Each structure stands twice: as C-alpha cells, then as structure tokens.
Amino acid sequence: MxxxxxxxxxxxxxxxxxxxxxxxxxxxxxxxxxxxxxxxxxxxxxxxxxxxxxxxxxxxxxxxxxxxxxxxxxxxxxxxxxxxxxxxxxxxxxxxxxxxxxxxxxxxxxxxxxxxxxxxxxxxxxxxxxxxxxxxxxxxxxxxxxxxxxxxxxxxxxxxxxxxxxxxxxxxxxxxxxxxxxxxxxxxxxxxxxxxxxNRAGTNEAFVAQLADGWRELRARTWVSASIAYFSIWNLAIAPFFVLGPFIAREELDGASDWGLILAAGGVGAIAGSLISLRFRPRRPLRAGYIIGTLTALEPLALIRPLPTAGIAAAAAVAFGALTISNTLWLTALQEHVPREALSRVSAYDWMGSLVFMPIGYAVAGPLGEAIGLDATLWTAGALLAGASLAILAFPSVRNVRRFDPVPDAGLTVPRLTPQ
Missing domain, CATH: 1.20.1250.20 (MFS general substrate transporter like domains)
Structure with a gap:
C-alpha cells in the first residue's frame, strides 16, 4: 500500500x-x-x-x-x-x-x-x-x-x-x-x-442525573478538566488578534486586502497541520500537543509594531497549523480515553468551556486596547497563549496521557491506563 x-x-x-x-x-x-x-x-x-x-x-x-x-x-x-x-x-x-x-x-x-x-x-x-x-x-x-x-x-x-x-x-x-x-x-x-x-446512557435515568454523571466522568480525569480550563483561557486570549488585527491592517498595512491575505495564510497553515496530523502520532499526545500549542502566541505577537504583511501571514500559517495539530491530538485522546456511553456529555462540557469566554474576549479586546494600548494588549494575549500552553503541562495527568496502540496482528487496541 x-x-x-x-x-x-x-x-x-x-x-x-x-x-x-x-x-x-x-x-x-x-x-x-x-x-x-x-x-x-x-x-x-x-x-x-x-x-x-x-x-x-x-x-x-x-x-x-x-x-x-x-x-x-x-x-x-x-x-x-x-x-x-x-x-x-x-x-x-x-x-x-x-x-x-x-x-x-x-x-x-x-x-x-x-x-x-x-x-x-x-x-x-x-x-x-x-x-x-x-x-x-x-x-x-x-x-x-x-x-x-x-x-x-x-x-x-x-x-x-x-x-x-x-x-x-x-x-x-x-x-x-x-x-x-x-x-x-x-x-x-x-x-x-x-x-x-x-451501550447508551439509560433513558429512564433523570436528565439531571445523567448530566451529573457526565460531570463525574470529567472530574475523574484531571487531564480533561485541566484541558477545558486551558481552552477557556486560550479562546479568551486569542480574541485581540481577531479584534485588533483588522484595525492594525487598516492603519499600518494595506487594509482589508492584507488582512484577507493573513487569514488565508492561516487557513493554508491549518491545512498543513491537518496533513501533518495524518502521520504524527506521539506516544504522549497531550504533552506534544500543548508544547506545539505555544506557537499560537505568534498570532498576536506578529501584530506588535507590526511585521510586514508577509511576516504576519507566515506567523498566522504557523499558528493555525499548530492549533490544528494540537486540536486533533486532544480530540483523539478524549475519544480514546472517555467511555463511549459518556463521551457526548463530556465533549459537551468541552464545547461549552471552549465557547463560554469567547464573546467576553471579543467584547473586552477593543476597550482594553484603548485603555492600555495595542502593543500591551497584544503582549498580554501572547503571554497568556504561550503561558497557558506551558502551565497546563504542570499537571502530571496531562503529561502522562498515552495514545492507544494496536495489538500486532490482531487488529485490536490495548487500552492503557488513563491518568487520573
């Protein structure tokens, strides 16, 4: 083949x-x-x-x-x-x-x-x-x-x-x-x-009880709850790139055409990240994914006193590619280690944690830029993105999550113990 x-x-x-x-x-x-x-x-x-x-x-x-x-x-x-x-x-x-x-x-x-x-x-x-x-x-x-x-x-x-x-x-x-x-x-x-x-969650069990069961599955895995907290911070911190970026492009670059080029470069980077994810299978996926995730800090940092358009576009390509790899490794780990009958509930907590601070980030990015300056806001965003990606590695359960490996010649998988 x-x-x-x-x-x-x-x-x-x-x-x-x-x-x-x-x-x-x-x-x-x-x-x-x-x-x-x-x-x-x-x-x-x-x-x-x-x-x-x-x-x-x-x-x-x-x-x-x-x-x-x-x-x-x-x-x-x-x-x-x-x-x-x-x-x-x-x-x-x-x-x-x-x-x-x-x-x-x-x-x-x-x-x-x-x-x-x-x-x-x-x-x-x-x-x-x-x-x-x-x-x-x-x-x-x-x-x-x-x-x-x-x-x-x-x-x-x-x-x-x-x-x-x-x-x-x-x-x-x-x-x-x-x-x-x-x-x-x-x-x-x-x-x-x-x-x-x-196996599905029992339809006779009360809705609130099933929701609580999903919460217990999440809390039983520190690496899951820590990761969801990280995603909340990440989505809060990335907002200045999307809110302040168009303004900087208008004032310092060539306006909407350059901003469109930057976002298109990010899309190309995401495609490259997906292609890499087809083959890149680290034994400790979350450790690798969050280390790679530090590269997402390049997005806001490239806008400071801004780099030329080509430089910002390159930074966006690297950052979006890193984000795609990190997300793929996370999603696979979640699907491998969380019981199938509770997976949708746990993923719902993941989705909610990822989205809940996004509107807040978009709402405060502009006023914060006006209050402390664009450069200071972008430095803060970059520091949060890189810092959160490294800080989460302080949790041993995050570092120690392992991928599933197939049993040779059997077509089966061996579930490794999930760090708690």
Whole structure:
C-alpha cells in the first residue's frame, strides 16, 4: 500500500466514509455561511449592529444548550440526533432562503433562523464528537479526526471565496438555499450509515442525573478538566488578534486586502497541520500537543509594531497549523480515553468551556486596547497563549496521557491506563 493510501486509510472503512462524505458536503455550506450572512443582514437592514445581534442569536443558545445536547446524544443513537439537527437546519435555512429571494425577509426572520441554527448546533456538535469513534477502527481514529479537520480547513479557505462569487453574481439567498441542500445531503448519508449497537446512557435515568454523571466522568480525569480550563483561557486570549488585527491592517498595512491575505495564510497553515496530523502520532499526545500549542502566541505577537504583511501571514500559517495539530491530538485522546456511553456529555462540557469566554474576549479586546494600548494588549494575549500552553503541562495527568496502540496482528487496541 502506498504512503498516500495509508494516510487516507480511514476512508476505506464504509461507516466513516459515509460520515465523512456527509459532513464534507455540509461543511461546504457552513464555510460559505459567514459571508452570505453578513451580506444578507446588510441587504435586509443595512446595519452592522444588526449583524452582531444575529451572530449573538446563534451563539447564545448554542452555549446554553450544549449540555442538553450532550445528554441526548448519549441517550439516543447519535446519528439520529445528528440527522434531526441536519433536517432542522435544512428547513430553517431553506425558509430563510425563500424569504430572502422573494424580498420578504425582515430582521426578526434572520434572528429566528439564527436561534434555530444555534440550537441545532448545540445538539449536533457533541453527537458528532461521539459518533466518529463508532465508525472507524481505534488504530485509525486520529487519522479520521485529521481527515475531518483537513476537509474543514480546506473548505474554510475556499468557502468564503466561493460565497463571495455567488453573492456577487446572484444574491445571498442562493447561498442559504445551497446551505439547506447540503444539510439534506448530510442527512441522506447519515440515514445510510450502518452502526453496531452500543451501550447508551439509560433513558429512564433523570436528565439531571445523567448530566451529573457526565460531570463525574470529567472530574475523574484531571487531564480533561485541566484541558477545558486551558481552552477557556486560550479562546479568551486569542480574541485581540481577531479584534485588533483588522484595525492594525487598516492603519499600518494595506487594509482589508492584507488582512484577507493573513487569514488565508492561516487557513493554508491549518491545512498543513491537518496533513501533518495524518502521520504524527506521539506516544504522549497531550504533552506534544500543548508544547506545539505555544506557537499560537505568534498570532498576536506578529501584530506588535507590526511585521510586514508577509511576516504576519507566515506567523498566522504557523499558528493555525499548530492549533490544528494540537486540536486533533486532544480530540483523539478524549475519544480514546472517555467511555463511549459518556463521551457526548463530556465533549459537551468541552464545547461549552471552549465557547463560554469567547464573546467576553471579543467584547473586552477593543476597550482594553484603548485603555492600555495595542502593543500591551497584544503582549498580554501572547503571554497568556504561550503561558497557558506551558502551565497546563504542570499537571502530571496531562503529561502522562498515552495514545492507544494496536495489538500486532490482531487488529485490536490495548487500552492503557488513563491518568487520573
């Protein structure tokens, strides 16, 4: 078998191939949505403030309902949860497309569609995290996660450009219609997905009790709770790059074109990180991942008295690549070491911890930059990103998490003891 075939070997397994195909089609629409949404709001209201309101309308219910999504993804077949979320989003996006194309859309339509989308995402995310290990052999789990990341990273580069062409040639409503169609396509692949029966959280157990069980699974693994705390800090600290970066690009560089180039370079770096993750399998994945994660500090630091555009773009490429590798190693470790019947609940806590401080970071980055200066804010962000990535290694349980290794000639996996 060639080296290339080995890297994509997870696609040889039909369940994962079906899951990956459906998600790839869905990600096409997701990657185009930010551009289409921005121009849809401008078309309907012409207000940038309304765009922020619509974005918040999608984020808030997602954060609030993630834990509920995790519980239901452990109680029910995960593909059913994902299928339901896809169909809900298909109906919502399709209805909004019709309103936009007929000129009937109003702000409240956009807000309702955003809320529905956020609710569906809250259920889809934890179910998706839990479903991947059920579709692929344990020895190929990291490869499967890397392939999902590779596809998403590639589409995140190409999707906005495609959306821009479609919006310019037609109008935003057609992008929403295409997004709805991709959710239908994803649902078709989920229907075709054959999966073995698995142990699920008892449906007779109270909802709160199941939520508490998920919390106990998390607390029983110090490396998981420490990692979620780290992700919260990381998402808080990265905000100045995205908030102050456009301002610096306008004042010190060549404006929006240079900022677009920087973000595109970050997308290319994420693709490279996904390709590296197909083969890079350290014995202690979290130790390697968080050491690599220190490179994400390059993003804000490159904006200080800024480097030339090419230098900032190179820093973004390295940082996004490092982030992708670190995320892939983390996700694989979580899926390998957390019991399958509790995985969606634990991943819901992970998602919530990762998202909860993100709006705060975006809200305070601008005022902080005005209060203490741009350079001081960016230095603080860089120090937090690098410092948190190193500080988490003080936990022995984080350093000592090991990957699963296949048993030679048996096609099985040997579970190593998970550090507590």
């Amino acid at each position: 060639s080296a290339v075939a080995r890297r994509f070997g997870a696609l040889e397994e039909r369940p994962f191939r079906l899951l990956w195909s459906g998600q790839a089609l869905s990600d096409v629409g997701n990657a185009m949505l930010p551009v289409a949404l921005a121009f849809a709001v401008l078309q309907v209201t012409g207000s940038l403030s309304d765009l922020g309101l619509v974005l918040a309308a999608a984020l808030v219910p997602r954060v609030l309902l993630l834990l509920a999504g995790g519980v239901w993804a452990d109680r029910l077949p995960r593909q059913i949860v994902m299928l339901s979320a896809d169909l809900v989003r298909a109906l919502s996006q399709g209805a909004l497309a019709l309103l936009l194309l007929t000129g009937s859309a109003r702000l409240w339509h956009l807000l309702v569609a955003a809320v529905v989308y956020g609710v569906a995402q809250a259920f889809f995310g934890p179910a998706s995290t839990g479903l991947v290990p059920e579709t692929v052999a344990a020895a190929r789990l990291q490869q499967a996660n890397a392939l999902v990341s590779l596809t998403r990273s590639t589409l995140n580069v190409a999707g906005p450009a495609l959306a821009g062409v479609l919006v310019a040639a037609f109008e935003p409503g057609w992008v929403f219609a295409l997004d709805a169609a991709t959710f239908v396509a994803s649902a078709v692949f989920l229907v075709a997905l054959p999966l073995p029966r698995r």
